[in-house]
Amino acid sequence: MSTQQDSPATSSRVQRKRGQRIQKILTTAAELFGERGYDAVSLEDVADRLDVTKGSLYYYFASKEELVTAAIETLGNDWTDRLERLASETGGPPAQRLRTLIHEHVTIAVRDYPEALRLFLVPTKWPEPQRERIKSLRLRHNEVFRVVLEEGVGTGEFVVTSIDTVLQCMHAAMAQAPAWCGPLRGTARARAVGELTDTLMMLTGLRPPRA
Amino acid sequence: MSTQQDSPATSSRVQRKRGQRIQKILTTAAELFGERGYDAVSLEDVADRLDVTKGSLYYYFASKEELVTAAIETLGNDWTDRLERLASETGGPPAQRLRTLIHEHVTIAVRDYPEALRLFLVPTKWPEPQRERIKSLRLRHNEVFRVVLEEGVGTGEFVVTSIDTVLQCMHAAMAQAPAWCGPLRGTARARAVGELTDTLMMLTGLRPPRA
Amino acid sequence: MSTQQDSPATSSRVQRKRGQRIQKILTTAAELFGERGYDAVSLEDVADRLDVTKGSLYYYFASKEELVTAAIETLGNDWTDRLERLASETGGPPAQRLRTLIHEHVTIAVRDYPEALRLFLVPTKWPEPQRERIKSLRLRHNEVFRVVLEEGVGTGEFVVTSIDTVLQCMHAAMAQAPAWCGPLRGTARARAVGELTDTLMMLTGLRPPRA
Amino acid sequence: MSTQQDSPATSSRVQRKRGQRIQKILTTAAELFGERGYDAVSLEDVADRLDVTKGSLYYYFASKEELVTAAIETLGNDWTDRLERLASETGGPPAQRLRTLIHEHVTIAVRDYPEALRLFLVPTKWPEPQRERIKSLRLRHNEVFRVVLEEGVGTGEFVVTSIDTVLQCMHAAMAQAPAWCGPLRGTARARAVGELTDTLMMLTGLRPPRA
DNA sequence: CATGAATGAGGATTCATTCAT
DNA sequence: CATGAATGAATCCTCATTCAT
Numbered sequence: 025m026s027t028q029q030d031s032p033a034t035s036s037r038v039q040r041k042r043g044q045r046i047q048k049i050l051t052t053a054a055e056l057f058g059e060r061g062y063d064a065v066s067l068e069d070v071a072d073r074l075d076v077t078k079g080s081l082y083y084y085f086a087s088k089e090e091l092v093t094a095a096i097e098t099l100g101n102d103w104t105d106r107l108e109r110l111a112s113e114t115g116g117p118p119a120q121r122l123r124t125l126i127h128e129h130v131t132i133a134v135r136d137y138p139e140a141l142r143l144f145l146v147p148t149k150w151p152e153p154q155r156e157r158i159k160s161l162r163l164r165h166n167e168v169f170r171v172v173l174e175e176g177v178g179t180g181e182f183v184v185t186s187i188d189t190v191l192q193c194m195h196a197a198m199a200q201a202p203a204w205c206g207p208l209r210g211t212a213r214a215r216a217v218g219e220l221t222d223t224l225m226m227l228t229g230l231r232p233p234r235a
Numbered sequence: 236m237s238t239q240q241d242s243p244a245t246s247s248r249v250q251r252k253r254g255q256r257i258q259k260i261l262t263t264a265a266e267l268f269g270e271r272g273y274d275a276v277s278l279e280d281v282a283d284r285l286d287v288t289k290g291s292l293y294y295y296f297a298s299k300e301e302l303v304t305a306a307i308e309t310l311g312n313d314w315t316d317r318l319e320r321l322a323s324e325t326g327g328p329p330a331q332r333l334r335t336l337i338h339e340h341v342t343i344a345v346r347d348y349p350e351a352l353r354l355f356l357v358p359t360k361w362p363e364p365q366r367e368r369i370k371s372l373r374l375r376h377n378e379v380f381r382v383v384l385e386e387g388v389g390t391g392e393f394v395v396t397s398i399d400t401v402l403q404c405m406h407a408a409m410a411q412a413p414a415w416c417g418p419l420r421g422t423a424r425a426r427a428v429g430e431l432t433d434t435l436m437m438l439t440g441l442r443p444p445r446a
Numbered sequence: 447m448s449t450q451q452d453s454p455a456t457s458s459r460v461q462r463k464r465g466q467r468i469q470k471i472l473t474t475a476a477e478l479f480g481e482r483g484y485d486a487v488s489l490e491d492v493a494d495r496l497d498v499t500k501g502s503l504y505y506y507f508a509s510k511e512e513l514v515t516a517a518i519e520t521l522g523n524d525w526t527d528r529l530e531r532l533a534s535e536t537g538g539p540p541a542q543r544l545r546t547l548i549h550e551h552v553t554i555a556v557r558d559y560p561e562a563l564r565l566f567l568v569p570t571k572w573p574e575p576q577r578e579r580i581k582s583l584r585l586r587h588n589e590v591f592r593v594v595l596e597e598g599v600g601t602g603e604f605v606v607t608s609i610d611t612v613l614q615c616m617h618a619a620m621a622q623a624p625a626w627c628g629p630l631r632g633t634a635r636a637r638a639v640g641e642l643t644d645t646l647m648m649l650t651g652l653r654p655p656r657a
Numbered sequence: 658m659s660t661q662q663d664s665p666a667t668s669s670r671v672q673r674k675r676g677q678r679i680q681k682i683l684t685t686a687a688e689l690f691g692e693r694g695y696d697a698v699s700l701e702d703v704a705d706r707l708d709v710t711k712g713s714l715y716y717y718f719a720s721k722e723e724l725v726t727a728a729i730e731t732l733g734n735d736w737t738d739r740l741e742r743l744a745s746e747t748g749g750p751p752a753q754r755l756r757t758l759i760h761e762h763v764t765i766a767v768r769d770y771p772e773a774l775r776l777f778l779v780p781t782k783w784p785e786p787q788r789e790r791i792k793s794l795r796l797r798h799n800e801v802f803r804v805v806l807e808e809g810v811g812t813g814e815f816v817v818t819s820i821d822t823v824l825q826c827m828h829a830a831m832a833q834a835p836a837w838c839g840p841l842r843g844t845a846r847a848r849a850v851g852e853l854t855d856t857l858m859m860l861t862g863l864r865p866p867r868a
Numbered sequence: 869c870a871t872g873a874a875t876g877a878g879g880a881t882t883c884a885t886t887c888a889t
Numbered sequence: 890c891a892t893g894a895a896t897g898a899a900t901c902c903t904c905a906t907t908c909a910t
Binding site: 249252253256287288289290291294295 | 872874875876
């Protein structure tokens with residue numbers, strides 16, 4: 025009865041298709057959850073934006089919670105990947121590299137994931153298993169910045185009271201970036217992103233650029 | 236013969252009682268909503284913590300939304316009042332006054348209204364009327380800091396790229412304070428609050444104190 | 447402690463006051479219930495329109511049901527009283543007297559009790575005791591019309607298939623009168639009431655007046 | 658190979674099933690709402706009679722209001738359809754056709770939709786959108802009777818004071834029919850319906866048939 | 869008498885989740 | 890795989906009723 029041939033070729037094409045499907049779902053979910061928060065988004069909402077039915081989502085994810093977690097995870101990993109790549113490609117003194125990282129991070133946040141970033145900040149009371157995964161995500165992400173920051177402190181280029189505190193402040197501020205810069209367009213947005221970057225660099229003890 | 240004797244007296248006593256009742260509700264509500272967010276808190280939760288029934292809440296507030304809004308408003312006003320008083324009582328150069336304000340703000344956040352600040356930051360999609368009231372609250376609150384910041388910039392003591400951006404970063408970071416410092420106890424917490432204050436002061440272009 | 451003197455004078459004055467109070471309540475209640483129906487009117491609504499609190503109503507009536515019943519009863523009795531008086535004062539042939547009755551009935555309905563009449567028609571499932579009282583009210587009220595109708599049939603002036611059926615149709619139509627004529631003003635309303643009266647008279651086998 | 662085979666077929670079968678389901682709900686709802694009125698019927702009641710859960714109703718209708726409106730609409734349209742068909746099939750002079758219409762209308766009311774008519778009469782305060790739809794329903798329904806009535810008036814067969822008034826009285830009386838004839842059984846009911854029809858025909862200026 | 873306050877039992881509505889097809 | 894359908898638990902909200910003062 026079944027016309028399905030599980031040849032490796034088919035299987036892999038199917039596999040790819042499946043992967044894309046899931047990616048699409050995760051992106052959309054992250055978007056929505058970031059926009060309104062976990063509780064305010066129903067699976068119906070997600071399904072609607074994807075133009076499928078609620079039932080379909082359950083084929084890929086066992087529960088709402090699993091969906092958000094996966095969304096956060098994928099998104100966080102992609103994001104961190106990009107930053108890590110950028111960090112490894114960028115040379116120059118720590119100050120310049122940190123600036124590049126911050127700028128890129130804010131740009132990604134504002135341009136690619138308009139709202140999703142907030143998901144990392146708000147410590148919604150996840151059940152234990154999820155909490156762990158998210159925590160480790162945050163750690164890995166944080167590490168990219170910490171490395172540069174520590175190097176700068178090591179060379180005396182940066183002067184800070186507490187590296188951890190600086191990192192926290194940076195992330196808190198960057199997470200709000202979409203809310204501040206998102207509504208702006210074109211040059212105005214670019215300038216806002218620039219000012220935010222400059223301002224955050226001051227946390228390292230540098231003076232503002234044009235002052 | 237004295238059928239009127241209790242008109243003004245009683246009325247005012249009753250009035251006072253009512254005011255207290257409402258305050259109690261508002262505080263409790265702000266607490267809960269701040270802890271878990273609007274959607275994650277049911278009126279049952281609020282009622283439970285107050286040891287009354289859901290129905291009673293509706294005697295004072297027409298809807299869940301009205302309750303949160305009122306809670307946010309009272310809380311925000313009280314908070315700003317305290318900061319304004321502090322600002323007017325504190326002398327010295329802008330740097331010192333700003334530091335005092337930040338320190339107090341963080342302290343209040345961590346000690347008195349654990350988590351409640353998030354209500355101001357997270358842009359829960361309030362219906363228009365509420366949004367306006369909350370916005371104006373935030374503005375008034377922001378003003379306290381802005382005044383000092385502008386003064387410092389005027390005297391050249393502070394050097395910043397953009398006053399608005401600095402304010403935004405400060406508030407974003409301070410709003411996370413309870414999540415960072417809240418779990419700590421005693422000296423550890425005091426030190427954390429201090430480091431946060433010092434770090435945020437760097438946004439004004441000052442070098443870290445003991446570096 | 448009590449300054450209350452139960453002298454007959456006081457008592458009767460109090461009694462009168464009480465009576466007026468109750469009348470006011472009943473009228474208002476009948477109005478509201480007639481307007482929107484039993485279920486759609488809350489005691490709060492009644493209290494609001496009377497400018498008292500819900501609690502006060504319970505001083506005079508033990509329950510919502512008792513209030514409506516009393517409202518219907520008073521209103522029905524007053525109404526029937528007026529019609530009975532009118533019937534006994536009016537002379538002439540049955541046709542003329544019936545026309546007078548119908549006209550007066552519609553006028554009262556439209557002018558004095560804009561909405562309350564419907565209370566008699568809609569057989570809301572009252573509990574037994576109430577049902578009986580309302581039924582007997584309706585009977586007494588109906589009797590005024592029946593007497594004249596039967597007389598006319600007796601003299602051969604009226605020609606009908608069934609007296610009961612004619613009565614039912616009349617009452618059904620008259621109960622809708624406020625909905626039809628109520629919105630009209632001045633002459634327009636007077637004409638509408640006139641046409642309704644003429645039309646209903648045709649149920650007795652008379653030709654329309656101006657035809 | 659036939660992975661598409663069931664697209665149109667299935668879809669239409671599913672569609673039909675859905676239609677039937679909705680019809681079933683609508684009928685049941687109209688029944689209940691007609692019996693007891695909008696406020697006195699809970700969705701639980703409707704669900705119970707359908708042997709499903711409240712939640713299921715919300716799968717088909719977004720709110721209680723939408724459900725009643727739809728119920729009224731379907732019911733009203735079906736009803737009017739039947740009358741219109743009857744009107745177009747019936748020949749003879751206006752008097753005979755009007756009598757047929759009235760008789761059929763009352764019969765439908767008493768037999769098929771006991772009590773449902775009240776929904777059209779009682780001006781439950783619907784929100785504007787619903788009110789319009791119901792109003793137009795009533796108009797269409799009224800038209801069937803008006804056409805015949807006007808024709809009779811045109812030929813001089815009917816003599817009335819006001820066509821509109823006659824129509825209103827007819828509908829008011831017919832709406833009460835279920836309350837009068839419903840409790841009766843067999844011949845008694847048939848006779849009651851007959852008497853009502855005869856009586857209402859008198860509104861056109863005809864004398865009663867066998868008098 | 870009258871009021872403010874509180875209650876508890878419904879009733880409307882939402883939504884994650886399950887499942888047959 | 891995907892969908893439509895159904896469910897039931899939770900949640901918001903209303904309201905008749907009670908009661909202390």
